[in-house]
Amino acid sequence: MAFWVDKHRPKDLAKLDYHKEMAARLKQLVAAGDFPHLLIYGPSGAGKRTRIQCTLQELYGPGAAKLRLDRSSFEAPSGKKLEINLICSNYHIIMTPSDVGIYDRVVVQEVIKNMAQTQPLESHAQKRFKVIVLLEVDKLTREAQHALRRTMEKYSSVCRLILCCQSISKVIPPVQSRCLPIRVAAPSNEEIAVILQQVAKKEDNPITEHDAMTIAEKTGGNLRRAVLALETFCVHKNNVSIDKAPLEPDWELFVKETASVILLEQSPNALMEVRGRLYELLAHCIPPTLILKRLYFHLLHSCDASIKRAVTEAVGDCDYNLSVGSKAIFHLEAFVARFMSIYKRFLEGALGDFN
Amino acid sequence: MDSFLKKTEKAAPRGKKEDVAEKPLLPWVEKYRPKTVDDVACQGNVIAVLKSCLQGQDLPNLLFYGPPGTGKTSSILALTRQIFGPDIYRDRVLELNASDERGIQVIREKVKRFAQFSVSDVTPSGKHCPPFKVVILDEADSMTRAAQAALRRTMESESKTTRFCLICNYVSSIIEPITSRCAKFRFQPLTNEMQKERLISISQSENVQIDPAAMDMLINCSEGDLRRAINCLQSASLLRVGESSVTVGDIFEVCRIVDPELVAQFFSTCKKGKHELLENLVLKVERNAYSAYQLMIQLHDQLVSSEEIDNQTKSRILYKLAMCERRILEGSDEALQLMDFGTVAISLLRE
Numbered sequence: 001m002a003f004w005v006d007k008h009r010p011k012d013l014a015k016l017d018y019h020k021e022m023a024a025r026l027k028q029l030v031a032a033g034d035f036p037h038l039l040i041y042g043p044s045g046a047g048k049r050t051r052i053q054c055t056l057q058e059l060y061g062p063g064a065a066k067l068r069l070d071r072s073s074f075e076a077p078s079g080k081k082l083e084i085n086l087i088c089s090n091y092h093i094i095m096t097p098s099d100v101g102i103y104d105r106v107v108v109q110e111v112i113k114n115m116a117q118t119q120p121l122e123s124h125a126q127k128r129f130k131v132i133v134l135l136e137v138d139k140l141t142r143e144a145q146h147a148l149r150r151t152m153e154k155y156s157s158v159c160r161l162i163l164c165c166q167s168i169s170k171v172i173p174p175v176q177s178r179c180l181p182i183r184v185a186a187p188s189n190e191e192i193a194v195i196l197q198q199v200a201k202k203e204d205n206p207i208t209e210h211d212a213m214t215i216a217e218k219t220g221g222n223l224r225r226a227v228l229a230l231e232t233f234c235v236h237k238n239n240v241s242i243d244k245a246p247l248e249p250d251w252e253l254f255v256k257e258t259a260s261v262i263l264l265e266q267s268p269n270a271l272m273e274v275r276g277r278l279y280e281l282l283a284h285c286i287p288p289t290l291i292l293k294r295l296y297f298h299l300l301h302s303c304d305a306s307i308k309r310a311v312t313e314a315v316g317d318c319d320y321n322l323s324v325g326s327k328a329i330f331h332l333e334a335f336v337a338r339f340m341s342i343y344k345r346f347l348e349g350a351l352g353d354f355n
Numbered sequence: 356m357d358s359f360l361k362k363t364e365k366a367a368p369r370g371k372k373e374d375v376a377e378k379p380l381l382p383w384v385e386k387y388r389p390k391t392v393d394d395v396a397c398q399g400n401v402i403a404v405l406k407s408c409l410q411g412q413d414l415p416n417l418l419f420y421g422p423p424g425t426g427k428t429s430s431i432l433a434l435t436r437q438i439f440g441p442d443i444y445r446d447r448v449l450e451l452n453a454s455d456e457r458g459i460q461v462i463r464e465k466v467k468r469f470a471q472f473s474v475s476d477v478t479p480s481g482k483h484c485p486p487f488k489v490v491i492l493d494e495a496d497s498m499t500r501a502a503q504a505a506l507r508r509t510m511e512s513e514s515k516t517t518r519f520c521l522i523c524n525y526v527s528s529i530i531e532p533i534t535s536r537c538a539k540f541r542f543q544p545l546t547n548e549m550q551k552e553r554l555i556s557i558s559q560s561e562n563v564q565i566d567p568a569a570m571d572m573l574i575n576c577s578e579g580d581l582r583r584a585i586n587c588l589q590s591a592s593l594l595r596v597g598e599s600s601v602t603v604g605d606i607f608e609v610c611r612i613v614d615p616e617l618v619a620q621f622f623s624t625c626k627k628g629k630h631e632l633l634e635n636l637v638l639k640v641e642r643n644a645y646s647a648y649q650l651m652i653q654l655h656d657q658l659v660s661s662e663e664i665d666n667q668t669k670s671r672i673l674y675k676l677a678m679c680e681r682r683i684l685e686g687s688d689e690a691l692q693l694m695d696f697g698t699v700a701i702s703l704l705r706e
Binding site for chain 1 (some may be wrong): 644683685
């Protein structure tokens with residue numbers, strides 16, 4: 001049994017549920033024949049990959065949906081062997097080059113060159129180019145982005161790129177200027193609620209508008225999480241009401257509890273306990289930046305306005321240190337220690353005034 | 356550039372054979388690149404010197420520098436094409452884009468080997484031409500110091516047969532021994548009138564209707580960078596539905612400009628002093644996929660031009676803005692850095 005999130009994903013540009021004007025533009029782009037390089041960006045869960053898949057379907061027909069998994073090997077200049085998974089059809093390749101860390105430049109150049117050497121099948125009937133989809137382009141190193149810029153120019157007659165990322169700030173301007181930018185904003189809560197009710201109806205499990213709106217608000221504009229939460233809620237619907245349903249993933253609840261531990265006591269023993277909890281989160285492969293962000297917002301809601309500036313400056317510092325350092329636990333724990341210091345000083349100050 | 360044109364020319368007959376009315380994609384920035392030195396817009400001093408080089412048949416080592424999109428690469432390509440003609444262009448001109456070939460090995464292998472071949476002063480078709488070759492190093496800012504140092508000796512020893520042209524944005528990134536061996540030419544940003552003239556000409560050639568307000572917005576967004584303006588115009592024309600005009604909204608989308616209402620809302624939110632409102636606004640920016648870097652640029656412009664805020668407060672806010680901008684470019688989380696900047700702005704702007 002497939003997840004509802006995959007089962008009810010639109011497979012055609014005409015069937016998309018929101019951003020219909022953008023879908024019309026993409027359809028016209030495909031029909032025009034001059035298909036440019038695309039740069040599709042937007043937050044997580046907004047429908048970027050769905051739109052990419054629908055565009056490929058429009059370009060190449062149903063053959064674009066017959067995918068296989070290839071495991072390719074490359075050799076870095078230092079002799080190290082690299083392996084990466086490529087999702088392939090007869091017409092396109094989907095890959096995430098940042099999986100190989102700092103050797104992404106080699107992978108990007110080699111895959112595009114190999115692709116460019118072969119002409120597409122049935123080239124008399126279809127487009128004369130192939131498509132390479134690069135995911136998480138904002139995580140590429142600068143060297144890889146520079147190499148990408150050169151490579152996409154060199155092979156643009158036989159190969160088109162679709163770049164997909166969340167944050168366009170981290171893509172270098174030369175690459176941005178060679179692509180057509182497609183901004184996929186997150187759907188509004190009302191749009192998500194409508195989609196949730198449609199999905200629930202198709203699954204013979206109708207829900208009320210109030211329930212749908214509650215799920216939409218809890219998941220913050222992420223349609224993937226909303227549909228997953230809907231499926232979870234429908235499983236338990238007969239037993240619990242919407243207010244008590246577990247709509248958030250485990251790690252979110254764990255971060256919330258960690259914030260409560262920090263607010264409850266500010267001492268070296270409490271810091272030790274929080275460190276253990278942070279290690280637990282990191283061991284489950286939650287990205288450190290995401291941990292810091294969720295923790296910060298939970299703590300911000302619980303502290304006084306007078307110390308919010310100090311807390312926010314602390315999180316700004318620690319976030320920057322996270323991005324340039326390599327041991328995430330150091331910087332996460334530093335933030336917790338700084339928050340405890342600020343918070344405790346504030347509490348003692350208030351107590352002193354009371355005395 | 357030349358090989359790109361040849362590829363597209365070969366592709367066209369194949370298209371006709373297959374009875375597919377599909378034109379190969381040629382970006383407008385390449386299609387409308389100046390073909391002769393006279394066509395390069397708005398760089399009068401540079402063009403005058405290059406023309407005299409054309410007449411005199413002697414050419415010094417060249418160093419072109421200036422902002423992006425001002426015609427540096429176009430000038431040298433047009434110059435070399437006029438000097439050598441299309442027949443021997445490939446033999447006489449080596450073009451390296453330093454952004455992906457910038458190590459010391461490239462200088463030792465490609466450049467030195469190319470420079471060491473001797474050349475005659477008569478083309479196979481009997482026409483007279485200068486007895487030297489040209490090496491174009493585009494994006495020379497990205498060359499490593501070691502590669503630049505390796506280039507010094509080559510420039511000296513091969514000066515009889517080879518001329519070098521380095522193209523970069525900042526002359527300070529080229530080491531002093533090389534700059535002293537080159538004739539320096541500064542390319543100025545293009546004026547708005549010149550850009551408008553070029554863009555109108557291109558839009559007429561491509562049958563693209565564009566609103567006057569959209570044209571002005573396009574010129575403002577590109578800030579003297581004609582390449583960016585042409586790219587955005589082409590992107591905007593692709594995104595039109597049917598044959599309608601290009602509107603201001605289209606320009607916002609392809610230039611990735613943040614909605615000006617949101618920018619104004621940011622500072623008015625900071626003046627209210629409520630952190631919850633700031634948090635909602637930051638999450639709204641994130642949900643709409645706006646670039647935090649672009650938002651900071653627009654916040655900076657609005658802050659500098661604002662008359663309600665005194666200079667002391669402006670300087671403190673701008674200091675924080677610079678710090679957060681650097682962090683974003685180095686890979687920090689955008690929402691957290693926007694919150695950091697916003698809370699400082701709240702404490703300084705609160706009424």
